[in-house]
Amino acid sequence: MLNDFTWNMTGYIPKHQVNPHGDGIIPYVAERIFQLEPEPPSVGNLNEYILSALHEKNLLHFSFFLHHYEPQLNKRIKSFLGVDGGDLYDTDRFLDIKLSCREQMLQKLMDYDPAKGAEYATYIFPFIRDAMLRFRMGEEKWSVSSLTNYKMVRSMAWLYHNTKDAVNEFSKKYNCDLALAEEYLKVVRGIRNQQPFYVTDEDGEETGEDVALEPPLIS
Incomplete structure (x- = not known):
């Protein structure tokens, strides 16, 4: 359970201010909300961050993963927005979808089993798609049970x-x-x-x- 984890970000701050001028979040920042300062410690493979998060029960390492995974996540969300009929430049919607994806990634972290051979980035791929579909399902006027x-x-x-x-x-x-x-x-x-x-x-x-x-x- 996530309740067993800490999320101790001591020593790290967001690299970009979310609302520096009181005018809302600009697209440049929205695409970089997971960026940290200073740079996370280097690893040979991004999956090492996930393994450390599970081993130490500290989601600081999950944040390190997000720091590097963010460009790929942005690309997936933009692709999704490009075909779903929504506004490509709606920064608030972009962020809402992005945070929904992060929540799904967090929840599925508990189910991830490294022993099965797949890296976390591969394992989480279909669940990110589901998070985006679930978000759109909530927006649409018609509804289904699941x-x-x-x-x-x-x-x-x-x-x-x-x-x-x-x-x-x-x-x-x-x-x-x-x-x-x-x-x-x-x-x-x-x-x-x-x-x-x-x-x-x-x-x-x-x-x-x-x-x-x-x-x-x-x-």
Whole structure:
């Protein structure tokens, strides 16, 4: 449990002031909120920070990891914002998503098992994607019962636009009956009257396709 950890940042301060002029956080700073001063101690591999955090139960080392991982996280968030129909220059939203990702990374730190062979940065990759999807799920006007269902709706949306028979393809993909697939198709069609809805492809990557539009004709 995180309650067993300390987060002792003695000797380190944020490298950039969050609100130096009282005008809100500028994009340059928003992309560098995890940067520390002085520079964290060097390690041969970023995973050493995570192993130290787990061994010493001190999240100072997690902050060291974030210091170096931040550019990669920024890139993922910008890619997400670039296809979800949001404002690329909305700094507040960028930060909200970023902090949601950090919270997910913290929670999943407890489940990380180095003995399984994957480095933490690899292990956390799908959970960061889930954090961004969960954030957007909370913003949208329609709702579902879980992130799993949310992903399934998006999968149906992709099939609806890209296959001749979305119901059958969905049924095969999730090994479910046709009636359940029909229910997901009804949800997708209902969304069209509410707001733009950007879908993921079958590998979970964003396509930028808006299901508010009619699906293309497939002969």
